[in-house]
Amino acid sequence: MSHRSWSDRLRAAVSARGRLCVGIDPHPALLEAWELPRSADGLEVFAELCVEAFVGEVAIVKPQVAFFEAYGSAGYAVLERTVSVLRHAGTLVIADAKRGDIGTTMDAYAQAWIEPESPLSSDAVTVSPYLGFDSLNETVERAVRHHRGVFVLARTSNAEGATLQQATASDGRSVAQSIVDAAVVRNRVDRDTVGLVVGATRDHGLDLSDYVGPILAPGLGAQGATVADLADIFRDCRELVLPNSSRGVLAAGPSVTALRDAATRLRDEIEAGLA
Numbered sequence: 001m002s003h004r005s006w007s008d009r010l011r012a013a014v015s016a017r018g019r020l021c022v023g024i025d026p027h028p029a030l031l032e033a034w035e036l037p038r039s040a041d042g043l044e045v046f047a048e049l050c051v052e053a054f055v056g057e058v059a060i061v062k063p064q065v066a067f068f069e070a071y072g073s074a075g076y077a078v079l080e081r082t083v084s085v086l087r088h089a090g091t092l093v094i095a096d097a098k099r100g101d102i103g104t105t106m107d108a109y110a111q112a113w114i115e116p117e118s119p120l121s122s123d124a125v126t127v128s129p130y131l132g133f134d135s136l137n138e139t140v141e142r143a144v145r146h147h148r149g150v151f152v153l154a155r156t157s158n159a160e161g162a163t164l165q166q167a168t169a170s171d172g173r174s175v176a177q178s179i180v181d182a183a184v185v186r187n188r189v190d191r192d193t194v195g196l197v198v199g200a201t202r203d204h205g206l207d208l209s210d211y212v213g214p215i216l217a218p219g220l221g222a223q224g225a226t227v228a229d230l231a232d233i234f235r236d237c238r239e240l241v242l243p244n245s246s247r248g249v250l251a252a253g254p255s256v257t258a259l260r261d262a263a264t265r266l267r268d269e270i271e272a273g274l275a
């Protein structure tokens with residue numbers, strides 16, 4: 001296991017292979033388009049083709065846990081193998097699990113996604129702060145101990161998120177802004193362990209001026225956001241923005257060459273657009 005901090009590992013990977021985070025989201029429609037069965041076997045081939053296409057080309061891969069969980073224990077076994085192969089090949093893995101619960105239960109989730117001995121051990125995990133930011137304390141502490149990252153949902157890419165995230169909290173800030181501010185405070189002691197999830201699909205309306213950690217920005221491609229949108233929305237904090245595209249790249253499959261070309265084209269477009 002590397003003893004470099006999550007922040008150092010992330011910065012090194014991004015400087016070597018760009019900011020793009022490609023998703024492995026085996027939607028049923030994609031399995032069908034790739035002429036694979038809707039089963040754990042189909043999932044396995046899908047994930048293997050993705051791994052072959054993306055390793056060495058992009059810095060970060062984000063498997064969407066839901067699409068593996070849909071196949072129960074067999075799906076989880078595929079996910080375990082996928083995470084392990086990616087990480088051994090030097091690709092950073094963000095497990096998009098979006099866990100959120102009371103602190104003691106969150107710690108069990110953290111054990112699954114962060115603890116080095118766990119079969120699902122990833123470089124970072126997505127979590128929900130909507131049971132209170134402090135419900136994530138144990139998770140963040142575990143991540144600090146093991147040099148992993150925690151990406152907290154702040155302003156998500158979907159339109160429905162606005163009702164909750166744009167609501168005004170009792171102190172006058174938006175709920176999303178209060179999450180950003182809590183992340184700023186946390187990162188002062190925890191060396192940028194806390195990342196934010198801020199969608200690329202719309203102007204987030206957040207004050208990110210004090211925030212220096214990474215921002216996972218989903219919404220590119222299938223959800224309509226473009227590289228020009230990214231450059232505009234994240235104009236003040238481009239360095240550590242990690243744009244995510246899943247279906248936009250996966251639509252090029254099942255050819256490994258075509259998947260790789262789609263990913264590297266987008267990677268290069270992002271680097272040029274956010275330079």
Ligand SMILES: O=c1ccn([C@@H]2O[C@H](COP(=O)(O)O)[C@@H](O)[C@H]2O)c(=O)[nH]1
Pocket residue numbers: 023025064096155156157158197198199218219220221222223244245246247248
């Ligand atoms: O605000 C959010 C948070 C997470 N996601 C996830 O990212 C990918 C996006 O997939 P696309 O195919 O590129 O639309 C997916 O796994 C979502 O669950 C998000 O979209 N928005």
